[in-house]
Amino acid sequence: MRVGIVCPYDWSAPGGVKQHIRDLAYALQDQGHEVSVLTPCEDESDLEPFVVSAGRPIPVPYNGSVARLSFGPVSAARVRRWVRDGEFDVVHVHEPASPSLSVLACWVCDGPLVATWHSSSERSRAMTAFYYLLQTAMEKISGRIAVSEKARQTLVENVGGDAVLIPNGVTCKQFEVGEPFEGYPRPGKTILFLGRIDEPRKGLHVLLEAMPTIVGEFGDIRLLIAGPGDIDGVRASLAPEIADHVEFLGLISEDDKVRAFKSADVYIAPNTGGESFGIVLLESMAAGTPVLASDIEAFAKVLEYGEAGALFANENSNELAATLSTLLTDEARCEALRVGGFRRSREFDWASVARDVVRVYEAVLQPGVKVEADFSGQVFGRFG
């Protein structure tokens, strides 16, 4: 089967949706399918062989966050060319309800079209008022997937209709083998944060507020912060007593991510909301590093309400510090979380996820029909 996948976000920056698409592409290829991924791309060197760039993304504020997206006539033309050259049996777009390459692809394509909803964002005011702009594109989608119950709810409330629930996958074996960084693990204990450091919903500020208490109890602890963003700005804002205990790794490679997990005693995910699934949590669990996460619904579910990882009350720095303290001192509890987390991560391995996604493709395929570029949908979407 020839599958075309559209990623709405910058391929050069790490992110949940991008990683989902990359892993899905590999898993589909493992099962003998041909895959091409179209994506906006800041840095076009060193792309995977199946990735096609749709040009540079533009940072725009959207729905309370900064999104890096591609849109406009140049992008639309590239989408059309990609569809024409690809001769796909099915096109699979991700996060179509945002002003992005994905909605452009829906607009341009004619034929079997599958869409995956990832986020559980509130419906923006613009979406409510101008939904009819997206309507034609949305109504072309013949098969819908949601990665979580919350994402499915978002879809049902915002767009109407139903979706098949297929959760995210983890490439478990990728996280099993890896050496810690030089000098790790440290006897004074190490904790890890991953994610954009200047994105409030990732919750770094919650962790930093807890740091003075943590440092007070564990005098030699180190916090590793891995992720892109304004490092100098965050470093300047650190309280003096914790500055020596914080190390910024910046944007790290996939290999270094495995090493970071192996170097840490506990991985902390203080996200305050907006997450629909805890993919990084599962990676940490696959690497055998215990997880401490905020108790937002998506995380609590992945962690089986405390069986597979520890939880603290969302946005509560005091509870974060207290729970971390018991984790770092109770080796038996850590071992239990390692075992529980490892088992849980296996339930989300990509091979089984890809099998479920292929079933959705097969359910929308039309024998003998390839996806075509539909010009009429391009300019006068609603007049086609």
Added chain:
Amino acid sequence: MWIVIGVVIVLIIFGVYLASTAGRLDRLHHRVDTAYASLNEQLLRRSAIALEVAMSGKLDPAASLVLADAAIRAQENEGDPVDRAQPESDLTKALAATIGTRDEVAVLFEDNEGRQLGNQLSSALHRAAISRRFYNDAVRACRAVRRQHLVRWFRLAGHTPWPQTVEMDDEVPEGFEGR
């Protein structure tokens, strides 16, 4: 004079709106048709593989007969979204009764031939359920537009029949979950 121009402009806008809605409705009808074609194919494949399992000799004679009977009845009503619901639901029940539990499925998967049949049946069951969901989704979207006053008054749907959802039991038996 201005009144005439105003009326003409309003009429043009109105005409464009009607044309665009007609186009949209056409797309939705097309989506309903293709979704039904694939649902039809998935249901036919499902009953064909169920029949194959029934004839394979992996089940006891009584179970084989129950399953074969249900599979053949399901095949007889191809084509009609309403009439086929009952026999297809019966096939689902027959499958659940004859090869529904985890233990029964595990026994089927013991040898090579059985594993092949089992995998095919599992895929067919899941795909049929997915197809029906997508088809009903298309029907609902289409109906929503056809209920609009303007669409009814101006008969934008022409003679296309009112789309019917397929309401049947297609729950994948417990033994095939996660396979």
